[in-house]
Every structure is written in C-alpha cells, then in structure tokens.
Amino acid sequence: MTPVDPRPGDPVPVESPYAASIRLSVAPMMDWTDSHCRVFHRLLAPHARLYTEMVHANAVIHGDRAKLLARDPSEHPVALQLGGSEPALLAEAARIGADHGFDEVNLNCGCPSDRVQAGRFGACLMREPALVADSVAAMIAACDVPVTVKCRLGVDDDHDYGRFLDFVDTVASAGCGMFVVHARNAWLKGLSPKENREIPPLRYDWAYALKRDRPGLTVVVNGGIADAAEATAHLDHVDGAMLGRAAYHDPWLLHRLDVALYGGELSTRADVLRSMRPYVEDQLARGAQLKHISRHLLGLFHGERGGRAFRQVLSEGAHRPGAGWALLEEAISLTALLPAPTAE
Structure with a gap:
C-alpha cells in the first residue's frame, strides 16, 4: 500500500453545528435503528450522531413518509441513510429528508444483501464510482445538509488499496467530504449479510491510510468495534468511530463512551x-x-x-x-x- 500525497482541492471536512458528533456515532441497522431505538440511544449518548435504518429513495418519494421518516425532536443530530442508484430519485429523496429535518443524508454503498444487489445499489456501487459521484452531486444540489457516503473497502476479490482510493477520489470530486468506511470487503455471492459482517477480515489500516492520504476528508471507521478502548484508539487515526451491533447489544457502552469523549458524569x-x-x-x-x-x-x-x-x-x-x-x-x-x- 503506497501512500499518496494529498491533492489540491480535496473537499473540506463536514462542517455543521453537530460536527463534534462525528467522533462517536451509531450505525444504520436494518430493523433496529428505528425512532424508538434512536430516542433511547440519544438518552445514553447526548452528543453522538445517530442514523436511521436504510430507506430506499423510491420509498421516501412514494411511500408512507410519516412512518419511514418518523423522528422525535430529541434525536438531533440524526442522519437519514438512503439506498438507491438513480441520481434524480436520490436527489428528490435527499431534498425530502432535509425538509423533514434530518441533519445529514448518507448514501449506502456498503450493504451486500441479495435484495440490495437486485436493485443495483448498496455494496455493488463500489464498482460504479462514476454513478455514485453523479448521485452525490445531484443530492448535494438538491438539499442544504451534508451528503456523505458509507462504503466498504471493496467488493469480493478487490484487494487493491489504489482502487479503493480511486473510488473515494471520484466521489469526493463530486463534493462528498465525509466517508464512513466499514473496514471490510463485501462479498456479493456466497455470504449472508450476517456473514459479511463477520467473515471478511477487518483492515482498519486502509481507513487510517485514507485519512493520511486525504487529510481534507472526514473519515469515520466502522466494523467490529466491540469495546470502549478500541473505539477511542481509532480516534488516534481517524475522525470518528461508528458502533454497530455492540451499541445495540450492550447499549451502556454508548453512555460510557459519550462521557469519556465529551465529558459529563456517568449516570445509572x-x-x-x-x-x-x-x-x-x-x-x-x-x-x-x-x-x-x-x-x-x-x-x-x-x-x-x-x-x-x-x-x-x-x-x-x-x-x-x-x-x-x-x-x-x-x-x-x-x-x-x-x-x-x-x-x-
């Protein structure tokens, strides 16, 4: 893996009233991070950034928004994660999300499920960086909140850091300033979504290298973070740590991390x-x-x-x-x- 010098004109880090919340966040998790869950997590972690479950752009545009975009005022800062691959539809869904009060719109480029692949979105978009860039550009033009991307390191046998960096560079050139990196490959065939969270090896060093090579980007690492010590150690290398299942199965971890990172007193x-x-x-x-x-x-x-x-x-x-x-x-x-x- 060869470090690459920063390029002039790289996007600046995501700036918002909630910029500090990037240090600790909870991953979007299907069937889990609904509004009830997010309200609970907000009480545990007053400063963390929360994410919705992935919602397809078509559902946002044509579905029951009162249900799909349900959000309690206490949830801020909270991001809407969208799935899709059609720039015009993603732009319209991003606009709707921003109008509904979400603080960030995140594009899913990491989910490996068969259903997602059949719709040509999620992790398979890692192989279509130009399409992702077009989608991001359309979303940025349509809304006034940060547009970010959650991705994997690659797909199947993609083990070339340069290819991963090219994906990021192409999408960043469209104006995306923040990448949440699930530090594993996604296997599109042969592994279930659960196995995709456990079997492909973690390579946090790629996320660290991305921050070194592109210091103008905001980089958040995700995947396999199981305890407070590990989460805080990542912050020596990247801008934020995103917890997934650990925050759900042991939610008190969120509270301990919030106090450790932002101050305050431990509650009971x-x-x-x-x-x-x-x-x-x-x-x-x-x-x-x-x-x-x-x-x-x-x-x-x-x-x-x-x-x-x-x-x-x-x-x-x-x-x-x-x-x-x-x-x-x-x-x-x-x-x-x-x-x-x-x-x-």
Missing part, C-alpha cells in the same frame, strides 16, 4: 431508563405497543445484576394487552434484588 442504568418514561407514555397514548419500544432496551443491563431477569420480564410481558410503564419498573426492580452474575 435505571436513571437513564426512567428518563425515557415521558416518551414511552406519550407513544403508548398515541397507540404504540410497548413491545416495539422495549425490544431496544433488552441489553441495557447486559452483564449486570439482574440483567437476565430484566430481559425476561420485558420479553414475556411487553406484548400483552395494556402493557405499560409499570412493566419497566418491575424489570428495573429486579436488577437491584438479584445477585450479580458470576464469571463462567
């Missing part, structure tokens, strides 16, 4: 959860079911006293008719009564 798990009570009760009054909210809370006491009982109470009770805040208080109470877990 019970206090953070209780601060969510007004939101939960408001949503229930609007017709939401507790199970759709509580599923995001199950990992809050991961590895802690009563954590298993906490999960069990919510899992067994949240789907029942009339389930409300009292169930959460019952679950919280068990975390103080039961003995701490023992090491196996």
